[in-house]
Amino acid sequence: MAKITLDKIRHSYSAELMRKGDWALKEMDVTWSDGGAYALLGPSGCGKTTLLNIISGLLIPTEGRVLFDDVDVTDLPSDQRHIAQVFQFPVVYDTMTVYDNLAFPLRNRGMPTDKIRERVHEIAQMLDLQGSLKRRASGLTADGKQKISLGRGLVRPDVNVIMFDEPLTVIDPHLKWLLRSKLKELHQQVGATMIYVTHDQTEALTFADKVVVMHEGVVVQIGTPVELFERPNHTFVGHFIGSPGMNLLACDLREGTPTIDGHPLEVSAPFTPPDTGVQLQIGIRPEFVKLSREGLAVDIVKVNDVGRYRIVEARCQQQSIKLVVPEDEAIPADRAHILFDPAHTHLYADHWILT
Amino acid sequence: MSNKTTNNRAWWLVAPVVMLVAFNALIPLMTVVNYSVQETFGDNVFFWEGVRWFEEVLHSGRFHASLLRQLSFTGIILLIEIPLGVAIALTMPKKGVWVSVCLVLMALPLLIPWNVVGAMWNIFALPEIGLLGKMINGLGIDYNFTRQPLAAWFTTILMDVWHWTSLVTLLAYAGLCSIPEAYYQAARIDGASRWAVFRFIQLPKMKRVLTIAILLRFMDSFMIYTEPFVLTGGGPGNSTTFLSIDLVKIALGQFDLGPAAAMSLIYFLIILVLSWIFYTLMMRNEEQ
Numbered sequence: 001m002a003k004i005t006l007d008k009i010r011h012s013y014s015a016e017l018m019r020k021g022d023w024a025l026k027e028m029d030v031t032w033s034d035g036g037a038y039a040l041l042g043p044s045g046c047g048k049t050t051l052l053n054i055i056s057g058l059l060i061p062t063e064g065r066v067l068f069d070d071v072d073v074t075d076l077p078s079d080q081r082h083i084a085q086v087f088q089f090p091v092v093y094d095t096m097t098v099y100d101n102l103a104f105p106l107r108n109r110g111m112p113t114d115k116i117r118e119r120v121h122e123i124a125q126m127l128d129l130q131g132s133l134k135r136r137a138s139g140l141t142a143d144g145k146q147k148i149s150l151g152r153g154l155v156r157p158d159v160n161v162i163m164f165d166e167p168l169t170v171i172d173p174h175l176k177w178l179l180r181s182k183l184k185e186l187h188q189q190v191g192a193t194m195i196y197v198t199h200d201q202t203e204a205l206t207f208a209d210k211v212v213v214m215h216e217g218v219v220v221q222i223g224t225p226v227e228l229f230e231r232p233n234h235t236f237v238g239h240f241i242g243s244p245g246m247n248l249l250a251c252d253l254r255e256g257t258p259t260i261d262g263h264p265l266e267v268s269a270p271f272t273p274p275d276t277g278v279q280l281q282i283g284i285r286p287e288f289v290k291l292s293r294e295g296l297a298v299d300i301v302k303v304n305d306v307g308r309y310r311i312v313e314a315r316c317q318q319q320s321i322k323l324v325v326p327e328d329e330a331i332p333a334d335r336a337h338i339l340f341d342p343a344h345t346h347l348y349a350d351h352w353i354l355t
Numbered sequence: 356m357s358n359k360t361t362n363n364r365a366w367w368l369v370a371p372v373v374m375l376v377a378f379n380a381l382i383p384l385m386t387v388v389n390y391s392v393q394e395t396f397g398d399n400v401f402f403w404e405g406v407r408w409f410e411e412v413l414h415s416g417r418f419h420a421s422l423l424r425q426l427s428f429t430g431i432i433l434l435i436e437i438p439l440g441v442a443i444a445l446t447m448p449k450k451g452v453w454v455s456v457c458l459v460l461m462a463l464p465l466l467i468p469w470n471v472v473g474a475m476w477n478i479f480a481l482p483e484i485g486l487l488g489k490m491i492n493g494l495g496i497d498y499n500f501t502r503q504p505l506a507a508w509f510t511t512i513l514m515d516v517w518h519w520t521s522l523v524t525l526l527a528y529a530g531l532c533s534i535p536e537a538y539y540q541a542a543r544i545d546g547a548s549r550w551a552v553f554r555f556i557q558l559p560k561m562k563r564v565l566t567i568a569i570l571l572r573f574m575d576s577f578m579i580y581t582e583p584f585v586l587t588g589g590g591p592g593n594s595t596t597f598l599s600i601d602l603v604k605i606a607l608g609q610f611d612l613g614p615a616a617a618m619s620l621i622y623f624l625i626i627l628v629l630s631w632i633f634y635t636l637m638m639r640n641e642e643q
Contacts (some may be wrong), residue, residue, distance in 0.1 A: 058543065077543065078543045078544045085540070085541070087540070091538050094559045095555060104545055104555075105545040105546060108547055153544075
């Protein structure tokens with residue numbers, strides 16, 4: 001059990017890229033509290049796996065320190081960090097039985113045989129693998145193999161943190177849900193910190209207490225699912241999370257008030273006006289836009305019925321606005337007016353939140 | 356299933372292949388079978404002999420001796436080339452410019468014609484003028500592969516190892532390259548030793564290519580002719596007379612076509628059976 005601190009971490013994969021200022025991870029300070037269930041969310045290539053490999057010690061960061069409970073482990077090899085990692089594709093030792101696979105990390109650490117047996121059976125029970133302990137690991141299905149990978153991590157009694165690198169990629173859809181609930185259950189049982197890398201927001205939001213959103217090598221926000229939804233720190237979080245994502249509308253300031261198409265808008269809180277030349281955007285989730293008799297004039301472009309509600313695409317000048325409209329509400333055919341809920345209307349300057 | 360169209364005229368489509376196989380393999384093989392059961396004194400006059408030549412070959416001390424030499428030679432070169440090839444493959448770089456350099460260097464011996472290899476090593480190992488021969492003698496070891504059976508064997512094996520280890524290396528390297536990085540990472544986290552990584556990750560993943568390597572090296576070395584013929588001519592005495600060399604001596608030297616044909620068939624069957632045994636043994640675990 002340990003708190004993990006990334007202290008001014010920065011990473012680049014080669015000296016040449018570094019000269020060009022192309023960092024896979026830009027400088028970041030992140031703390032992962034002990035026993036938390038974290039999801040690391042972001043599109044492919046944003047640096048999630050790099051960050052994970054730095055925590056697990058498979059990569060040494062170019063700059064900065066990794067601390068486990070305030071002990072510097074930056075140069076400590078993976079096997080001494082008390083971490084476990086489950087990879088995107090199941091890693092099992094093909095020639096070994098399931099039992100030997102689970103016992104492997106313990107044998108490498110010289111644990112006595114009877115202790116190993118006890119531990120392996122305990123973990124096999126947790127993962128519903130007792131029935132296949134004697135089978136060759138190569139004969140199992142993908143989800144069985146992923147369970148073994150996970151089991152090799154859990155079997156060690158001293159594991160601080162378990163990391164999952166998109167572990168459900170190769171699992172059949174109907175088993176994904178089962179395995180995910182199993183992970184949640186294990187988290188409560190084992191109490192170790194878990195970091196779950198994914199590019200799937202549903203996976204992230206259902207698994208984690210806290211979601212870490214990454215974008216182009218930067219951690220843009222760490223927050224609970226509700227925080228990410230209601231108050232995205234960065235426009236990327238706004239449109240990456242939520243379906244459909246947040247509306248981002250270019251606006252300008254008139255006498256200190258954000259204005260779209262000459263229409264003044266009230267935002268969630270007072271703010272200090274930024275310097276001129278900064279790109280200003282209004283961000284509002286489709287859920288907080290309402291049809292109304294007054295307000296911003298828009299053209300209705302498209303109505304999409306998705307079941308319990310409808311997604312209406314409207315247009316104001318050249319900007320597209322989406323709004324979520326309940327099933328029973330009438331939608332005007334072409335011209336309409338919309339109102340923004342001021343409490344959920346945010347203002348972004350150069351993509352970062354002002355208010 | 357039942358409503359599939361059946362048209363027996365489609366068999367004509369495989370006729371070209373059947374013809375090719377017939378002229379390429381079956382007909383020459385049948386000629387050998389024909390010789391193996393008859394005696395001839397020239398002028399295309401043949402007498403039926405039944406299985407006499409087969410009995411003769413199977414009971415001949417000469418055949419036993421060359422078979423034993425052949426088995427020893429193949430066994431020794433397999434024991435050297437497979438581990439050595441794998442060891443070299445393990446040290447080769449995985450990426451960067453050196454990969455192509457290594458691959459080209461490794462492939463070079465494979466591109467040299469067999470008789471050139473024999474001639475090269477013959478000159479290389481000559482005790483008076485050859486670089487290798489002169490050097491060994493310079494070290495104070497009496498070495499002359501044209502006179503000493505042991506030296507002849509040493510040179511023949513060294514030549515084969517030089518010529519063919521690359522093949523094993525290239526195959527093993529291909530197998531190693533197909534192992535995803537995650538396996539090594541998982542092993543590091545599991546605290547696996549270098550040996551455990553080799554034993555439980557690299558070796559199992561190389562199994563298929565190594566099976567191919569062992570089969571190819573087995574078959575090729577069991578049929579070896581040109582290189583030892585050019586290097587030693589089967590000598591000194593009969594000490595490096597392997598099966599092929601012996602067969603050519605009987606067939607073309609003594610012109611005993613009957614015994615030679617019988618020996619060819621037995622030779623062929625031995626290779627077939629041993630290859631099958633190798634393959635089944637190595638693939639046995641796969642099906643479990």
